[in-house]
Amino acid sequence: MSFHDVLFVVPSSPLFSVVIWLVLLVAALYLARPAAHRAIRALSLVLHSACRLAAHSAMQAEQKLRQRNSEVLLAAGREAAERVVEREFERIDAAVRRDLAEYPALQRELSEAVNRIEQDYQDSSEVPPEPPAWAKVVESVAKIAPKEPIIVEVLEDIHQSMVRGQRDAVAQYRVDNNKRHRILHSMMPLWRKVARVVGDMDGRVTRLLERSTSIDRHMEHYEEVVRGSNRAERMLSSSSLTQFFIAGFVLAIAVGGAAINFHLIARPMQEMVGGSSYIMGYKVANIAALVIILVEATLGLFLMESLRITRLFPVIGALDDRMRVKMIWATFVMLLLLASIEAGLAFMREKLSQDDAALLASLMSNHATVTSAATASVVASSQWITTAAQMGMGFILPFVLTFVAIPLESFVHSSRTVLGLLGQAVLRTLAFLMRLLGNISRYGGAMLIRLYDLLIFLPLWVEERMKMRKDNALPVASDAATEGRS
Amino acid sequence: MKRRLWLWLPLLTLLLTGCGDNVSHTRGVYLLLDTSGTYTQELDKAQHIINFVLAKLNPGDSFAVARINTASFTEKDIVAAITFDGQPSKANLQKRMFRDKIDRFVKGVKPSGYTDITGGLLQAIEFLNEQGAGRKTILIFSDLQEDLAKGYIRKRIPLKLKGFDVVALNVTKLHSDNVDPLKYMGRLAYWKKRVEAGGGHWRVVNDLERLDTLLQN
Structure with missing residues (x-):
């Protein structure tokens, strides 16, 4: 007995055979309905639970990976920040060594210049001309015997001596003044030198201050990384991605x-x-x-x-x-x-x-590719x-x-972050797909039950009609019973 | 620690020896030159083909040129044979010497009385198998009209051509072919059948200006 013989129960009429098989199938499905419903529900529940469990596990793994990535990222960021701060300190150390090592020399230079200026200042101080002390004596002598020719002669001599002395004093005064002017003139480079040294010192101190500001900025970043703030993490992640692509x-x-x-x-x-x-x-x-x-x-x-x-x-x-x-x-x-x-x-x-x-x-050479000598x-x-x-x-x-080696190092370091992010994305997608599959299996089970009922709609309709008739008959019977008792 | 080293040593040796390549990557080319009758006039074309092949071969490849004679299943008919050195400069030098040898042969060649193509093919198969080339090509520069001397048995000898590429070059049409083209077609079909029956791959290249496809396998 072949499959063909089984399929065509009535060989003369295939349509009749199909109808017989359909009726049998519907009857079998109707009889198996409660068990089939339970089986479909159980299957969809199992699939739903399994997928939810898988999604949950994937999300847990994603969270762990995210935490691990965050730790790695912050550790790398901390190391990089430490490196930068260390480098800045090395620079400031070098600057302090270079600039402030010269400070004693500069100070000596400055104090020497100041001493010289002071000395020059003292040298250039104006010596007041000697007061004509004996002019009063001459006046007194002239009063004693103004008409005496000897006295006149003496006074004349004194006058001439005084005029001569005065002339010498004026000349000396001029020489001294000239000298003082020269001293003052020679003080100008010293003033300039002092101004330059002071300016130099100012520049160095300003540079140190700038460096210290830079260190402050890096330290702030470092502290933020150490605190593990979200901002620092975001910045490091973005920086890592940029580094990776570059x-x-x-x-x-x-x-x-x-x-x-x-x-x-x-x-x-x-x-x-x-x-x-x-x-x-x-x-x-x-x-x-x-x-x-x-x-x-x-x-x-x-x-x-x-x-x-x-x-x-x-x-x-x-x-x-x-x-x-x-x-x-x-x-x-x-x-x-x-x-x-x-x-x-x-x-x-x-x-x-x-x-x-x-x-x-x-x-x-025997053929086409003969190259000319030229x-x-x-x-x-x-x-x-x-x-x-x-x-x-x-x-x-x-x-x-x-x-x-330089881009390789950046690539190796940043690829850890990028791979971590990729892993996170994959796990998140997996969790989403599992959740989607779970929901599909859940609602798919419900849909299968409806489809199952749709296939056996005829016996179900008959069953419902019978149930309705039974329900309608029951109140009539109860009414009659009530009336009989009364 | 030393004991561990002794354990690892054979494994390491095995690994290193295993890295060696047993597959041959070289090419072997065997050119059969028909020197019968009027076909000797075509030998300048054969020279062109030989030069082309020389230009295309790489260090380590083998090349042999043999004439198709009355009885060609012999090493005596090999005009020139060489396996090029691994160093490119030496290989170039060998190519120049090979060309000079072929030039001398072409100048002094005498027409042969008969055409033993099967014998030549058998010799080519033997030579290329001995060379152990990875890719084997037999070029037949002939009109493919086999003409055996009395007593020579060639008909039922199977040609073991598995892995061989057999290329018929410059298959000229004879006067009788012009009278009855079926003869020409029959000749080509006969050799194709024989080569493919032996497991070989058959091609015909008559346009000598398009030799680029000659060593493409």
Whole structure:
């Protein structure tokens, strides 16, 4: 008995078979209605509860992640703020050492200048001319014997002496005055010097004050970060995102530079390691070129770490200064050597290209690509430009790659925040989807029950009619019974 | 600590040796030159093809040029064969020497009495399999009219061409083909069937100005 035979109960009339099957199906569904309803309700409830539980778990995980992100962000912000404040203090320390170390010298210079000015001032003080003390004596003598010729002669002599003395005194006075003027004149540079020294001191003090204001600002930011305020968190998050995109952009540029560098040295590398050997499907020459570039980037990273520009490896930053300086020189020398090697490889690349071109020209010389001698000479004359450019690029690019360490550090630090934010977003979306799915299953169950009833609407309608008739018959019977009793 | 190191050492060795690539990435090209009758006049075109192939091959690749003779299943008919050095500069030098050798051959070639294409193909298969090239190409520069000397058995020999790319080049039309083009088509169909029956991939390139597709696989 095949499925076809079972399906077509009445083989002569498929429609009748379908009707029979439909009636049977509806009857079965009607009979199974309470159990089916319970099953649908239970299933929707299970799905709803499971989804709600999953959504709750996702939200809890999201909250934990947010808290963790916040902690990491604030810790990173605190570290960055500490770094800035530390740097500001180092600057102010340097400024104080530089400016105030000269303060005793400036003070000495100033006091010397003041002493000299004081001395000059004293030297330039005007000595009053001697009062003519014996003029009164002469007057008294003249009164005693005004007509005596001896007295007259004496007085004449005295007068002449006095006139002479007066003339000398005037001359001396003029000389002294002149001297004083000269002293006063020589005091001018001293005044200017004093003014300059005072101005200098003022400038230095102003600069220190500005620095202290800057430190105050950074300290405020630091305190805010330490307090873990929402504002600080928002600022740090936004700063992190900006850093991530900027660093990513710079890294993309660096990758472009590394790709150019790779093409510069990959072909000549075949001369060193052979062009026909492969490791895991990749040419050994290409791998060698890539390794050289990665080694250069690593050396650049170490150089930046040793210079304390980046802080990816705390061990290097914590080395004592002598060792650090040694490391700086070692990495720099190695970079220089690698850059020189790259320049040599770039030169070899050009030579290989020329050889290839010559071979190709000789192979195709019987046909269309015959290069005229004039064109060849023009190409050869300008060949040195490409050779020099390639060598220059080969030498410079390793040093340029050194600076990749700076955006790399920013990228690494900011990617932690960005990944955290992405994780939060994913968890939130997951929670939303779970909640949505839970609600869909809940209301979907109710809808399924309605659809189930819709399929068996005919027996349900009959049942309802019967129930109504029964309900109507019951009051009539009770009324009749009441009437009979009465 | 030392014991641990001894435990790790074999693993490390295994890892490092496992990194080596067993898959061959090189290409092997075997060119069969028909030197029978009037076809020797076409050899300047063959030179052009050889130069093109030389320009396209990379360090580490193999190239052989052999003539189709009365009995071609022999190494004696190989005019020149080489596996290029890994260093590009040396490979270029080898290419120049190879070209010079071919030039000398073309200048002094004498027409052969018969055309044993099957023998040449068998020799090519053997040579390329020995070379262990990753991509194997056999170029047949011929009118594909096989003409065997009496006593030579070639008909029922299967050609094991799995992984081979067989390209028929410059398949010229004979006078009889002009009379009955079905002969020409039948010849092409015969070789296509034989190559594909052996698991190879068959192509025909008659336009020698469009050789770019020659080594595309």
